[in-house]
Amino acid sequence: MKMGLVGYAGTGKSTIFEWLTGEKPDPSKVQQGQTAMADVPDERLAAISAALKPKKTTYTKVAVLDTPGLTQGGDQKDNARRLGVIREANGMVVVLDGFTRTDFAVQLQKFREECLYADMEIVGNRISKLETVLKKKARPAKEIEADEAEMALMKRINATLESGKPASTLNLPPEEEKTVRSFTLLTLKPEIVFVNRGDSGFNDPLPADLLALAPNAVQAPVKLELELLAMPDEDRTAFMADYGVTEFRRGATIRAMFYGVGRNVFFTVGEDECRTWSIPAGCEAVEAAGCIHKDLSEKFVRSNVIGYADFVSCGYSEKEAKTKGMNRTEGKTYIVKDADIMHILASS
Numbered sequence: 001m002k003m004g005l006v007g008y009a010g011t012g013k014s015t016i017f018e019w020l021t022g023e024k025p026d027p028s029k030v031q032q033g034q035t036a037m038a039d040v041p042d043e044r045l046a047a048i049s050a051a052l053k054p055k056k057t058t059y060t061k062v063a064v065l066d067t068p069g070l071t072q073g074g075d076q077k078d079n080a081r082r083l084g085v086i087r088e089a090n091g092m093v094v095v096l097d098g099f100t101r102t103d104f105a106v107q108l109q110k111f112r113e114e115c116l117y118a119d120m121e122i123v124g125n126r127i128s129k130l131e132t133v134l135k136k137k138a139r140p141a142k143e144i145e146a147d148e149a150e151m152a153l154m155k156r157i158n159a160t161l162e163s164g165k166p167a168s169t170l171n172l173p174p175e176e177e178k179t180v181r182s183f184t185l186l187t188l189k190p191e192i193v194f195v196n197r198g199d200s201g202f203n204d205p206l207p208a209d210l211l212a213l214a215p216n217a218v219q220a221p222v223k224l225e226l227e228l229l230a231m232p233d234e235d236r237t238a239f240m241a242d243y244g245v246t247e248f249r250r251g252a253t254i255r256a257m258f259y260g261v262g263r264n265v266f267f268t269v270g271e272d273e274c275r276t277w278s279i280p281a282g283c284e285a286v287e288a289a290g291c292i293h294k295d296l297s298e299k300f301v302r303s304n305v306i307g308y309a310d311f312v313s314c315g316y317s318e319k320e321a322k323t324k325g326m327n328r329t330e331g332k333t334y335i336v337k338d339a340d341i342m343h344i345l346a347s348s
Ligand SMILES: Nc1nc2c(ncn2[C@@H]2O[C@H](COP(=O)(O)OP(=O)(O)OP(=O)(O)O)[C@@H](O)[C@H]2O)c(=O)[nH]1
Pocket: 008, 009, 010, 011, 012, 013, 014, 015, 016, 030, 067, 068, 069, 070, 099, 196, 197, 198, 199, 221, 222, 223, 224
C-alpha cells in the first residue's frame, strides 16, 4: 500500500512526509520521489496486546511517497512529468496549502483538473496508437477483436474525462480495470484530501465548499506538531495550551489515509505475536489469507473467526470465545470484517 503525497509546490508535502514517517526528506531525491514507511496505529491492537502481552506487536504499515510539487500556471509538460512520479502509488493524498491560503476548494479543483488533463493525454495517445494498429488488416481476428474492445473502452474513458469527471466514476468491472491498469490513470486512484494548517484555525471545521468536493477531507497543523514534538517534555504542555493543541493528529491522519482508500485490517493473535494485516475492504477470507502468505491462500482450508466485539466481551480470550460459541468456522468466500480475529488453516 503506497500513498503518494501530491499537490502544488510549497504546500508542505515534504514536511508532511517527515511528520508521517519520521524520515528527513532528502533534497537529492525530490525529483524521482522518496518513499518511507509509517505504522498504521490501531487502538484495538494496542488493547489486545496489553491484555495478551505477546513477545511482539506488529502494526501494518503504509508506504508514503513524497513527490515533486506541481507549478501553478507552469509548464504543462513539466507538470505531467511530475505527476508521473505519483503513478506508482496506489492512492493519492492531495495536500492543500492551509497556512498561507484559505481557498481550499479552489486549490483542490485545480489539482483535479491537472489530473484530468494528464489522463486525457495518456488516453488520447493510446487511442491514436490503436487507430494506427487497427488499420493493419492482415492480423489474427482475435487480436483485432481485443484491440477493438480496448478502443471502445478508451473512447468511453476519454468521453468521461472530457465531461470533467474522473475515470473512477465509470466503476470499471475487473476485466476492464485490468485492461487499463498499465496506464496507471491518476483519476482511477483513490484520493484523500489533506489540508495542511498553520498555527491557527486547525480546530475550526473545514469549509462546506471543500467538504462538498471531498467529504472525508482531514486537516492538521503539521509544522506546529513537528515543532511541539521536538520540544522537551516540560515545555510541550505549556506550548500546546498556548496554541490550543489538545491532541496530535498524526495517527488519525494515517488512519484516515488507510481507511480512506478502502483498506481494512484483520488481526492475528498469539503468544509470540499480535498483529494487524492490511486487506482491501470487503475481501473474501481466501484473499485475506493471501495477504499473510501466498501459500495460505492457495492451500486455504478454512478460517476460524472471532468478531472484534465478541473477542472483547470474552476478555480477549480465544478459549472463552470457543466456549461461548463465538469462534466461528468460515470458508473461502467469507467476507472479512474490519478487526476480525482470524486463524487461517491451510493444508500442508
Ligand atoms: N507556516 C507554515 N509553514 C509551513 C507549513 N508546512 C510547510 N511549511 C513551509 O512551507 C515551505 C514548503 O514546505 P515543503 O514541505 O518543502 O513543501 P513541498 O510541498 O514539499 O514543496 P515542493 O517539494 O517544492 O513541492 C517550507 O518552508 C515549510 O517550512 C505549515 O504548516 N506552516
